Amino acid sequence: MTDQTITIDGQPVPLDDVIWLERHPCGCVVSGVVAVVADEWTLTTTDDAARHIHDTDGERQRAAGQGLTFAPVTGLRYRTEFADSWRCDRHARPASAQRDRWSRNPRRKAARTQEKPDAVSARR
Numbered sequence: 001m002t003d004q005t006i007t008i009d010g011q012p013v014p015l016d017d018v019i020w021l022e023r024h025p026c027g028c029v030v031s032g033v034v035a036v037v038a039d040e041w042t043l044t045t046t047d048d049a050a051r052h053i054h055d056t057d058g059e060r061q062r063a064a065g066q067g068l069t070f071a072p073v074t075g076l077r078y079r080t081e082f083a084d085s086w087r088c089d090r091h092a093r094p095a096s097a098q099r100d101r102w103s104r105n106p107r108r109k110a111a112r113t114q115e116k117p118d119a120v121s122a123r124r
């Protein structure tokens with residue numbers, strides 16, 4: 001529990017009732033996290049949420065480059081407006097879709113999946 005509030009649409013909302021949603025520009029949701037988990041985390045800003053979801057600067061930059069943004073919503077608004085808005089058809093593929101593109105190159109896939117680089121070169 002926390003006494004903190006943040007402002008959503010001009011209204012103070014208890015942070016305990018806030019969910020951070022990461023969404024594409026089209027509006028579909030790709031990730032979400034509750035703002036407060038007792039003794040675990042308290043996420044008060046979009047930056048906090050981004051750092052919670054994406055481990056590295058590179059991941060955060062890649063997500064931002066895809067137009068993904070974080071915004072706070074109340075639990076009620078999540079349940080009534082966003083709970084059914086996860087990944088639209090266009091964004092149904094995982095955020096790591098770039099890696100899927102790589103794996104169409106069989107040689108690169110072999111290099112990725114082989115544990116021993118020596119074994120790969122020996123087969124060529």
Ligand SMILES: [Zn+2]
Pocket residue numbers: 024026027028087088089090091
């Ligand atoms: Zn979408």
